[in-house]
Amino acid sequence: MRTRFAPSPTGPLHLGHAYSALLAFDMAQAAGGAFLLRIEDIDQSRARPQWEAQIYDDLHWLGLDWPEPVMRQSDRMPSYRQALAKLDAMGLLYRCTCNRRDIEAAVSAPQEGVEPAFGPDGLIYPGTCRNAGHTDSNAAFRLNMAKTCDLLGNPVLEFSETGPAHKGSHRITPDDLINRIGDIVLARRDMGTSYHLSVVLDDAAQEITDVIRGEDLFEATKIHVLLQALLDLPTPAYHHHRLIRDEAGKRLAKRDDARAIAKYRADGASPADIRRMLALPRT
Known part of the structure; x- marks a missing residue:
C-alpha cells in the first residue's frame, strides 16, 4: 500500500x-x-x-x-504539458475563452422545463466554445467529453471504493460523463494545468495504490478514472472519508x-x- x-x-x-x-x-x-x-x-x-x-x-x-x-x-509542468499534448493530438481538446460569468449567463438563459445542471466542478459547461475553433494561447483547454467517450468505445469504467459512505465497486457510464460531468477544464489559462490532470499524473508518478481524501471529491473521482483510461495509467483504490x-x-x-x-x-x-x-x- x-x-x-x-x-x-x-x-x-x-x-x-x-x-x-x-x-x-x-x-x-x-x-x-x-x-x-x-x-x-x-x-x-x-x-x-x-x-x-x-x-x-x-x-x-x-x-x-x-x-x-x-x-x-x-x-512537474513538463509532465502536464506532455499529457496535454497527447490528448490534443488525439483530437480531444478545444480552447475555451469563457469565464465564470459567461457560463452562468449561458446556463441561466430561459429554457422551459430545464434546470441548470451541476457536476463536480460546479455548473456543467454548456459547450459554448466547443466548435468555435479558438486559437487564443491564453484560453483554457477543455476535454470534449462526447468525443472522448466515442474514442474509448463508450466504455463503462469502474473503480473500487473502501470509504464508509460509498464502499464497493462503482460504475461510470458515458451518460455520467457527458451529462453529469461535461467538458471539464484540463488546463487553466493562469496555471497551465488543472487539479484533475495534475492529480492523476502525480498519483501515477508516485505509484499511489490507495487514494485517501475527503468525500467531497467522490464525484471528481469519476473524472480521474476517465483520465487514467485515456492516458494508460493505473487506477488506484479510493477511500473517501468523512469531512470534519x-x-x-x-x-x-x-x-x-x-x-x-x-x-x-x-x-x-x-x-x-x-x-x-x-x-x-x-x-
Whole structure:
C-alpha cells in the first residue's frame, strides 16, 4: 500500500487536513506500506513558502514522516504539458475563452422545463466554445467529453471504493460523463494545468495504490478514472472519508484559522489531543 497526503500551501492546515493526513498515514502503517507527501502548488498566485514550511512543521509535530524529496507540482509542468499534448493530438481538446460569468449567463438563459445542471466542478459547461475553433494561447483547454467517450468505445469504467459512505465497486457510464460531468477544464489559462490532470499524473508518478481524501471529491473521482483510461495509467483504490465540520455542520476551510493545527499547538494541545478530537486511535 502506498498512500499520500497532498495539501496546497495556500494557508494553514486545519483539523480536516489533520484527519486526512493521519488517516492516510495510519492506513499505510497498518498495511506495512508507505506514506508520501506531495505539495500541490500549481496555483502560484496563492502558494507561499511560509505556508509550505508550516505544512512540514505541523505534520512532523503530529508524528508523521515521509520519504524525501517531497514531490512539488510546480516542478512537474513538463509532465502536464506532455499529457496535454497527447490528448490534443488525439483530437480531444478545444480552447475555451469563457469565464465564470459567461457560463452562468449561458446556463441561466430561459429554457422551459430545464434546470441548470451541476457536476463536480460546479455548473456543467454548456459547450459554448466547443466548435468555435479558438486559437487564443491564453484560453483554457477543455476535454470534449462526447468525443472522448466515442474514442474509448463508450466504455463503462469502474473503480473500487473502501470509504464508509460509498464502499464497493462503482460504475461510470458515458451518460455520467457527458451529462453529469461535461467538458471539464484540463488546463487553466493562469496555471497551465488543472487539479484533475495534475492529480492523476502525480498519483501515477508516485505509484499511489490507495487514494485517501475527503468525500467531497467522490464525484471528481469519476473524472480521474476517465483520465487514467485515456492516458494508460493505473487506477488506484479510493477511500473517501468523512469531512470534519464545525458546530454548525459547515466543512472547515483554510480561512477558519480557529481550527488551525498551529492554533491548537499554540494553545498547548498535544498530538494525542488532536487524535482524540478527530476520533482517531492513538498510535
